Amino acid sequence: MRIHIKGGHLADPANGIDAARDLYIAAGKVVGVGTPPEGFTPNRTLDASACVVAPGLIDLSARLREPGFEYKATLESEMAAAVTGGVTSLVCPPDTDPPLDEPGLVEMLKFRARSLNQAKVFPLGALTRGLAGATLTEMAELKDAGCVGFAQADVAVTDTLVLMRALQYAATFGFSVWLRPEDGSLAKGGVAHDGEVATRLGLSPISPCAETVAVSTLLLLVRETGARLHVCRLSTRDGLEMIRRAKADGVNVTCDVSANHMHLSELDLGYFDSNCHLRPPLRGLRDRDALRHGLLDGTVDAICSDHTPVDDDAKQLPFAESEAGATCLELLLPLSLQWARESKIPLSRAVALLTAQPARILGLDLGHLRVGHAADVCVFDPNQEWRVEPKALKSQGKNTPFLGLEMLGRVRWTLVDGQIVHEG
Numbered sequence: 001m002r003i004h005i006k007g008g009h010l011a012d013p014a015n016g017i018d019a020a021r022d023l024y025i026a027a028g029k030v031v032g033v034g035t036p037p038e039g040f041t042p043n044r045t046l047d048a049s050a051c052v053v054a055p056g057l058i059d060l061s062a063r064l065r066e067p068g069f070e071y072k073a074t075l076e077s078e079m080a081a082a083v084t085g086g087v088t089s090l091v092c093p094p095d096t097d098p099p100l101d102e103p104g105l106v107e108m109l110k111f112r113a114r115s116l117n118q119a120k121v122f123p124l125g126a127l128t129r130g131l132a133g134a135t136l137t138e139m140a141e142l143k144d145a146g147c148v149g150f151a152q153a154d155v156a157v158t159d160t161l162v163l164m165r166a167l168q169y170a171a172t173f174g175f176s177v178w179l180r181p182e183d184g185s186l187a188k189g190g191v192a193h194d195g196e197v198a199t200r201l202g203l204s205p206i207s208p209c210a211e212t213v214a215v216s217t218l219l220l221l222v223r224e225t226g227a228r229l230h231v232c233r234l235s236t237r238d239g240l241e242m243i244r245r246a247k248a249d250g251v252n253v254t255c256d257v258s259a260n261h262m263h264l265s266e267l268d269l270g271y272f273d274s275n276c277h278l279r280p281p282l283r284g285l286r287d288r289d290a291l292r293h294g295l296l297d298g299t300v301d302a303i304c305s306d307h308t309p310v311d312d313d314a315k316q317l318p319f320a321e322s323e324a325g326a327t328c329l330e331l332l333l334p335l336s337l338q339w340a341r342e343s344k345i346p347l348s349r350a351v352a353l354l355t356a357q358p359a360r361i362l363g364l365d366l367g368h369l370r371v372g373h374a375a376d377v378c379v380f381d382p383n384q385e386w387r388v389e390p391k392a393l394k395s396q397g398k399n400t401p402f403l404g405l406e407m408l409g410r411v412r413w414t415l416v417d418g419q420i421v422h423e424g
Helices: 075-084 103-115 139-145 160-173 196-201 209-225 237-248 259-263 285-297 332-343 347-354 356-362
Strands: 003-006 009-012 017-020 023-026 029-033 044-047 052-055 057-059 087-092 120-126 149-151 176-179 228-231 253-258 302-304 377-387 406-416 419-423
Touching: 009 347, 052 347, 057 332, 057 347, 057 356, 075 087, 075 103, 075 406, 075 419, 087 377, 087 406, 103 120, 103 139, 120 139, 139 160, 160 176, 160 209, 160 228, 209 228, 209 237, 237 253, 237 285, 253 259, 253 285, 253 356, 259 285, 259 302, 259 332, 285 332, 302 332, 302 347, 302 356, 332 347, 332 377, 332 406, 347 356
Parallel strands: 003 044, 009 052, 057 087, 087 120, 120 149, 149 176, 176 228, 228 253, 253 302
Antiparallel strands: 003 023, 009 017, 023 029, 052 377, 377 406, 406 419
């Protein structure tokens, strides 16, 4: 298939392009930027007038719910949601059932994903067997099976010695470790940020210390072991400041924030809105503003969706009893664009946080539109308005705090390896 994407504004931060350029694709690869190769005749021309042409988005945290949780979502539904949102590559945490702690499970998941011919899936292997925090997995075998790193999802490792040995092992072989910082003891039983809203609503609190104590421990262990650490879904200003200082000291650490935490705070809990029951919890306004500033000054390396589809039965419960999580694959782009508009920064900077920066964290040749490389492309209209409604979402999970709100930014076409996988 030879495709000519014409009349669009090309935003390719990895290559320093932020200007009107046509894009030419053949045999699954980019064959021309700005000018076509000699003898190029397209099978199809996509009119991208008034649209932005960008590398396919890379999401660093998207739960696909397979294997084991098909009643919450299926691989088919979530892959459809991914390409509808312009996501061409995604990282899935290991908290499936059973967890991704055996090479066969990883290979099965990757095979299932490839058979759908939609977004590319990069699994994280379990750091410990069964995510129990007691015994290390066979990381080398999981890496050979296709894991891009190792994680515990939302399960804390309570034994610091086990954590240190995991980091030592990962450092020896150059593996990356992805951990969400939360002290399990300090967060135990909590469902909301320890602030005025939780007090007023009578909800069990999670202190910011649950995050900062864990961040401190992780950074000290990384200094000791030399491991490569990615801190997932920061939520507090103090935790962010600790990362900022560690980076200044040369510590090998990166971090991301979720699109929900860029815009929402504890005040959005309203009257027990279970769609706002997230993990980590929505923090105070100062925390939210600190995360937004961290994106601006480069302390935060990427934006992720933290896509967590939840079935209606688990969400339509009293707040404290409901399951944490929000669907966000289809909202990742518009929420990032909204942050860029509110922060008065060029759109290309937001695109970088969704493409080139996540690719750098993964260490993969993705997130760009260089000639001769895979044509993973997202073409979107940044000014097209749409309403977030259950029927508008491809994801099987309809649980999002943004239900009923208007969004700006709609994906027109998504291409993976030069094939059109979504057309809207």
